[in-house]
Amino acid sequence: MQTSWTTPPPPRDTDPSPAWELLLPAASGPPRGRRRELGAALRAAIRTGRLAAGTRLPSTRDLARDLRVSRGLVSELYAQLTAEGYLTSRQGSGTWVARLPAAPEAPVPRAHPQTSSAVTDFRPGLPDLSLFPRSAWSAAQRGALARLPDAALDYPDPQGLPELRAALAELLSRRRGVVVEPDGLIVCSGVAQALTLLGRFLKHHGQDAIALEDPGSPSEFPLFTAAGLRSVPVPVDTEGLDPVALAATGVRAAVVTPAHQFPTGIVHSPERRAALLEWARRTHGLLIEDDYDGDFRYDRAPVGSLQGLAPELVAYTGSVSKSLAPGLRLGWLVPPSGMLAELVEAKRYSDLGNTVAEQAAFAAFLRSGRYDRQLRLCQRHYRTRRDALISALATHLPAVRTSGIAAGLHLIAEFPTELGPLLPAASARAGVRLRPLGDYTAPARPTPTVFVLGYAHLGVPEITRAVAALAAALPDIPVSSVAV
Template identity: 60%
Template sequence: MTSSGTNRGGPPNSLPTIQAPWPAAWELLLPAAAAPARARGRTLQTALREAVRSGRLAPGTRLPSSRDLAGDLGVSRGLVTEAYEQLTAEGYLRSDRGAGTWVGEAVRAVGPRARDRAPRRAGVLADFVAGTPDLSLFPRSAWSAAHRGVLAELPHQALGYPDPRGLPRLRTALAELLVRRRGVVADPERVIVVSGVAQAMTLLGFVLHARGTPGVGVENPGSPEHGSLFASAGIGAVALPLDGEGLAMAELRASGVRAVVTTPAHQFPTGIAYSARRRAELLDWARSVDGLLIEDDYDGEFRYDRAPVGALQGLDPEHVAYTGSVSKSLAPGLRLGWLLVPASHVEEVVERKRTMDLGNPVLDQALLARFVERGDYDRQLRRCRRAYRERRDVLVAALEEHFPGARVSGIAAGLHVVAALPGRYGPQDRFLARAAAAGVTVRPTAHYGETAVDGVRLVLGYAHLPPARIRDGVRLMADAVRDQGARREPSAP
């Protein structure tokens, strides 16, 4: 490309003039020359903006004259002049009559995001971080058919502003589903469609804050998200310990809280199911303080050794708010979930939902309703349960093979296990470093709030990994431990 040289003095009160790095920057402008005539000007402006934002054209860089740039790109001079004038008006460029055009100093280049900057390391084979389902199991064909059906049958007036509670059709379908599968007491008028469990927690947080509730109890160890969601609503989180049956009742009573989050069907991350006695004690506590139990049924459908235990909410719907979503059964990106609240909370929660987002998208709600009504959701649950049960079995077998003496705790359920490795594989920090060096990502129970313990205790998510990768990931961890041990003790047999 033709260079216009440098202006040694530069524009008045400007940064030092820099010779334009045209061989590199020119590539960014090539799409403008190849774009259709009607889009050429817009494409050139976009390309110039990106060159400035990315730092390819640094502040103080002098640009070619409009005549030179037009000649090199094979476009009209007027198109380049218009682009220069537009970007000068926006602050990207500076121009002085008769002195040339420069990149302005108002722009600060935005560097690439860390994940763009750092290439993936060769050899990263397995990510055992818990919480993600297998997105390849998403039922694309059935979902697409449901989408076509909804578009064909949905009346025009249904596309107006929705009821903030949710589409009546979906609330009815969800109520029937949850009664049948989770044993809840579900009046459609108390079902509120939400954008996942995160929004359900936030809505409840706002309502509790408005009622003067100072703090909400959360399980420890537990999901780190619960505390941050309530904090966003202005409520503090009170960490409450667990015992072998669930939340420790003595600490709960002593805490002074009147609302607490629980995961009774499959506690996260320990994997225990609350005992029948502890469920009854929690309900007694809630009645005695006129409190609220918030039941997060995040993966209650996935039990592999027996039928899932019914929801706590079914025992006392006036003291339990129940929430769940399709994030584990379909995909978290759908942002669809449900919240069932006691009668005393309905209107306040609905009003908060209305002011927060005016309700969930109508098409998405109608689509899920049809999916549930036609039995597609039940089929999807069966498909996922088969796949996840197989992967759990593969993970347990791989741990037994490669880490003799490893102990897997918790019920056979959900999308993760807790594995305690014998002390010889510790200390834990060194084990985690070796696993990372071997290309395996894994989190310890301490990440979720568990008090530090001797040995190595890991939370291993498996649902998103195919069986072969699960085996290879466990083998890689074991090989890393053996290799490090061999280098540390070369004389060992």
């Protein structure tokens, strides 16, 4: 039975303007070190260019109100950074970001450049770990630990702390259209553990194979192999996983990334979603939805989860690896109701439950609204970096065609065929590492001119410099040479 869902209207945004959100984690820290943390955050923002030279800062009254700190603290902060040369101030005209001395940059040689010692790695799937909200997370941890009763420090419920499951159920329903109650959700150590639990469940119930997207995530193959399943690659076309090819495999379980397919960047079309659900109904099969990059959409409205259309045919999983940090090992699994009890027991005997302190901190982080704010912050940064990469390619390598740019943390770049034999040596000379699309196919297939470029972990200046250096190491190719 198809289940419809609606998203409630977003709450009224009372956050300060985007330019000052980068100071919010420092402002929420303990009072004793608040001025130091705010000063460090503001210095870093000026040094890295996130606050450009010549930017006029808010008045001390306005910034104090936005950050919910005292005006005296902001006045002291402005005075200190003015004395250090980060800010300039003139009576009656306000406070401005000063122009810092520029670090000298070595020119990029165009003729036979030498191999660079510094490498810019366009590795896909890596978030910007410097965006992790250390102060806000620390505050959430301290508050959560202070409130935890002693009994909560015993071995935890393997399904997850009830308060975290309640907060996650609300979040997933509101942001991703997932049909879930707190009792129907399992807290996991990331998507990897969720897939492992599902693989073992399928093996225990007589399945010996699972379908994986081709191209797709290379980490899935060893996870399911360890669970005793054979992985069967199924091709992805311009609309998503091919349902005809899927049916021909004879398998009864498949992993899909419908919101933003990795690595092609395809968003599964409504028709393709319907066809995959029909396959699951007809075969009494299971679709495992990895909501990869589902929260980061740039040029279109967010696409709701596949699970929301048919909760009994889809096991939904996701994590905070892109929004907070992979090292937290926090994720979730929403299985069909008939699978829940067995999966919870399997998790009990696999790890005796996730860390209580981290679960409690994440629950507090969600309830406070900090996680929504963190998603907005990441969205802005990643969109800026995506736009910088597209712009740099258009400027320095206009013959390169890009796709899969509407969401996520990476894009596909297709170089002209003539450049294929030249790219390995040119990228080495330029100090740029590129990942071929063929690294993500099963079996690996040569794709000498198609690459998966991750950009989320790279700053705008580094992206621009790397693309310019790569262009300098390659011969000019006219735009008309690209096949369409």
